[in-house]
Amino acid sequence: MLLLILAAVLAGLLGWLAVLFHQRNQYWARRGIPHTPPHPIVGSFSFLFKKNVGIWMRDLRLQHSSPLVGIWVFWKPVLVVADPQIARRVLIQDSDLFRNRYISSGKSDPIGSQNLFTVNDPTWTNVRRRLTYIFTAAKLKAMQEFTTGKSQDVVNRIKEYNSENKPVDLRVLFSDVTTDIFGTFAFGIQTDSVKTGDSVLRAVTRTFQEFDVYRGMCWLSIFFWPGLVDIFRFSLFPKKTTDFFKKTVNEIIEYRIKNKVEKSDLLDALIKMKKEGLDEGQEFDDNLLAAQATIMLQGGFDTTAGTLTFTMNELAHYPDIQERLYNELVEAKEQKNNEDLGFNDLEKLTYLNCVIKEVLRKYPPMGWLDRVAATDYPINAKLTLPRGTPVYVNAIGMHYDPQYFPDPHVFNPDRFLPENESSVVPFSYMPFGDGPRMCIGMRFAQMTMRTVISEIVLNLQLKPKPGFPTPDKVEFETKGLFLLPGAPLCLDFVPRN
């Protein structure tokens, strides 16, 4: 009898699962949205750990003729949008309904879950408002001299390695310099990673870059299956680094308050937040401060270092483009009687900015923009998204769509020259995202990249190094989620007179 009951329960359970499974599989078909049938457990994500997510998104656009594609992030239906008009509505016009991201780092990880990138409303609006002013042009200009000095250290390090016949792993070198720059900005402590190859912060950012299977699982779950995060106590940052950040930020903040040090930087904005608290009714937790400093370092150092790495590799393989950039820089220097190029000079350099834009078109570190519909939302006459449905704006998919960027695999900075830029369709190009949740550090990243690239190109000629890949053969990370180099990239450098 007991066996019979057990068999009936099991049959009922299997039947229920089969119905759920069928309903899930039919989700996009019932709504008339193109899709590829999902894997029973991981949904559309059977490529995980084999292919970079950004590259998968890029290829997804090419696989379907429709700019709207339905996928399953594990069991959750997600709409992927590669249409500039709908992207504009989601990111800008109806941004009040798409304020939150699907990504979530759970309650067991206060540093990972309370930072600007992962936190949702109402805290997000409050924190973003208080941090925006530290990225104004005036504040960035104050960082220019420091950034130029660090970029000159980069050139010296390359020359030193050259003289010792040691190869320079570009991603390592650029991670050293971006750790120094964004670490100083975020924590107010100066480090010398470029000169020495190490520092207290570089030890931390090195850990950030280590993606073993466990850390890959943490990120996967945080980005794509947030329901699992608290169950397995996954964290965005390795545990040992979050303790370090909490301690460092709290000590510096205490020191500044006690000694009345004011620098009008990120830490000052955090001190102000601590003194004033959040808006009424919102809980204030001291980890909120360390969380913001940490995300500025994480959000800034690897994305910028990766972009610099790809820039150098492209320039080495396109000597004409490199020479044109060199000539623009030499001319700008001559106009300044050979003084260092400042913030305003670099901002105005047309071709330098075209090169950076084109690198970010080909290699946007985060190629998809994550939002969740706060209400039922009509996408078009046939499709209304139920409340809570995630939408991924497929920026990289549009960057590689030949109707917006002809010959998308070709590195061609001319696409962004003033005379051509008007033909770039609005919202088809978004390496920094768009709308209220776009990258807060965009101008800082641009300033850093302009400075580092100009110092290198003015002083060194870049050439491909035998044994290292051409741009079309570059490998990307498969365990980490961002579009970053997955294997060392090295070049030959010839000093210019």
Ligand code: HEM
């Ligand atoms: C090449 C460099 C960088 C690229 C390509 C990049 C790209 C992005 C993208 C695509 C987003 C999501 C935007 C959206 O959803 O619409 C983002 C968000 C963010 N980025 Fe960046 N980023 C870069 C550098 C930086 C730097 C230097 C910092 C800080 C110093 C930073 C801090 C952040 C933060 C805090 C967010 C979350 C903003 C929010 O949700 O309010 N990023 N970034």
